[in-house]
Amino acid sequence: MQNPPSLGNHLWLPFTPNRDFRQTPRVLVGADGMHFTTQEGQRVLDGISSLWCVGAGHNRAPINEAIKKQLDTLDYATAFQFGNDRAFEAADMLAALAPGDLNRVFFCTSGSEAADTSLKMALAYHRACGQAQRTVFIGRERGYHGVGFGGMSVGGISGNRKAFGAAMLPRVDHMAFIHDPQQHAYIEGELPEFSNDLLNELEQRILPLHDPSNVAAIIVEPVAGSAGWYIPPKGYLQRLRQICDKHGILLIFDEVITGLGRMGTPFAADYFGVVPDMLNFAKCVTNGVVPMGGVICREAIYQAVTEQGGPAHAIEFLHGYTYSGHPVACAAAVATLTLMAEERLFERAAQMGPVLGRAMHHNLKGLPNVVGIRSLGLAAAVELSPSSQGVGQRGYAVFQECLRRGVLVRSAGDNLVFAPPFIVERDHIEHMVATLADVIAGLPA
Ligand SMILES: Cc1ncc(COP(=O)(O)O)c(C=O)c1O
Numbered sequence: 001m002q003n004p005p006s007l008g009n010h011l012w013l014p015f016t017p018n019r020d021f022r023q024t025p026r027v028l029v030g031a032d033g034m035h036f037t038t039q040e041g042q043r044v045l046d047g048i049s050s051l052w053c054v055g056a057g058h059n060r061a062p063i064n065e066a067i068k069k070q071l072d073t074l075d076y077a078t079a080f081q082f083g084n085d086r087a088f089e090a091a092d093m094l095a096a097l098a099p100g101d102l103n104r105v106f107f108c109t110s111g112s113e114a115a116d117t118s119l120k121m122a123l124a125y126h127r128a129c130g131q132a133q134r135t136v137f138i139g140r141e142r143g144y145h146g147v148g149f150g151g152m153s154v155g156g157i158s159g160n161r162k163a164f165g166a167a168m169l170p171r172v173d174h175m176a177f178i179h180d181p182q183q184h185a186y187i188e189g190e191l192p193e194f195s196n197d198l199l200n201e202l203e204q205r206i207l208p209l210h211d212p213s214n215v216a217a218i219i220v221e222p223v224a225g226s227a228g229w230y231i232p233p234k235g236y237l238q239r240l241r242q243i244c245d246k247h248g249i250l251l252i253f254d255e256v257i258t259g260l261g262r263m264g265t266p267f268a269a270d271y272f273g274v275v276p277d278m279l280n281f282a283k284c285v286t287n288g289v290v291p292m293g294g295v296i297c298r299e300a301i302y303q304a305v306t307e308q309g310g311p312a313h314a315i316e317f318l319h320g321y322t323y324s325g326h327p328v329a330c331a332a333a334v335a336t337l338t339l340m341a342e343e344r345l346f347e348r349a350a351q352m353g354p355v356l357g358r359a360m361h362h363n364l365k366g367l368p369n370v371v372g373i374r375s376l377g378l379a380a381a382v383e384l385s386p387s388s389q390g391v392g393q394r395g396y397a398v399f400q401e402c403l404r405r406g407v408l409v410r411s412a413g414d415n416l417v418f419a420p421p422f423i424v425e426r427d428h429i430e431h432m433v434a435t436l437a438d439v440i441a442g443l444p445a
Pocket residue numbers: 109110111112113115144145146147221225226254255256257282283293
């Protein structure tokens with residue numbers, strides 16, 4: 001069958017069932033504030049900040065203007081051997097926002113690159129400290145750290161890994177997942193208290209198996225976003241910090257989703273009161289409009305890697321991207337962070353989070369097939385039991401039907417997740433949650 005001309009015949013979409021898409025295409029042609037416009041002229045409420053990116057809402061004039069101005073001033077500059085004024089400014093702003101003593105910013109262009117950058121930074125640090133044997137990485141089951149070979153290896157979403165197993169990093173292990181569907185299926189705005197200590201396994205099995213002196217870093221998402229907004233138990237991240245300190249292991253927080261406002265604080269590190277050694281960011285840093293990611297690390301890591309000796313002309317960290325610190329991306333980041341501060345959008349996310357959480361629990365609990373609801377910060381997920389047609393079928397059906405009714409919800413397997421822009425109003429929340437409830441209520445048994 002010939003595709004409609006607007007689809008062309010050449011585009012291969014990421015993380016999309018492409019055959020199904022060709023049959024029922026979804027094409028967006030515009031966006032403003034809280035809404036998209038589709039090719040058919042339908043307005044769609046963006047309930048997921050366009051993959052957790054658009055914290056300040058769509059089409060924000062100060063960000064657009066900053067980008068245009070930057071294009072007319074310095075459109076692109078080689079990233080190697082040169083800095084540019086916007087990159088210095090963006091790094092200063094991020095360092096000022098970062099928790100604890102994290103203050104050195106390494107730019108890249110995505111969350112996947114941030115994951116790989118942080119893993120390589122950990123290896124470089126240990127090597128510079130005379131501990132080159134520290135090469136084991138530990139992630140967590142159902143963690144997501146993008147699609148590079150490093151991030152995929154420490155990631156724990158089995159579907160993303162199964163076709164690429166042979167090419168994984170060789171020395172990686174995974175901690176147990178953080179969910180207890182029996183005791184804590186429903187979580188509204190606070191951390192569950194587990195009767196068992198999930199990290200005993202790390203201390204008593206995983207670390208002794210590899211020997212802690214061989215472990216370079218542990219990487220976790222403070223809240224597991226891509227898997228479907230799974231919330232860590234009380235004290236979990238604090239204890240993880242203590243274990244890392246005890247054994248000289250670096251702790252990496254992947255804050256690609258939780259960073260820059262989603263938790264109502266600059267970073268989830270602030271929300272949980274735990275300072276990692278490295279913090280990965282992307283997405284909301286530019287409001288999604290220009291690709292950017294990066295790693296913020298402790299001064300001591302930067303110092304160890306750059307001061308390790310060698311001739312003055314020698315590059316200390318042989319890593320970087322053509323678009324690291326791209327002036328246009330950095331201009332977008334500076335404008336985004338300025339706008340977020342001016343409009344107090346982190347505080348706004350903190351205010352609207354409980355509104356979303358309440359609406360989800362009030363409207364969805366007790367509906368057929370609902371087996372859990374979790375909310376924290378400005379994000380919430382409802383979990384459905386899988387249908388007889390397989391895991392994810394029910395989630396995808398709900399996503400499609402909500403979209404048909406003008407609401408964009410994200411399906412992650414059989415989880416349906418809302419993570420709206422921080423500018424969201426109560427009316428939007430009521431509308432999107434009511435739509436989701438109606439669609440779930442109408443599902444075939
Ligand atoms: C926690 C986390 N890390 C990394 C990534 C990968 O980011 P990107 O798609 O920009 O490579 C994502 C994407 O959703 C993410 O949620």
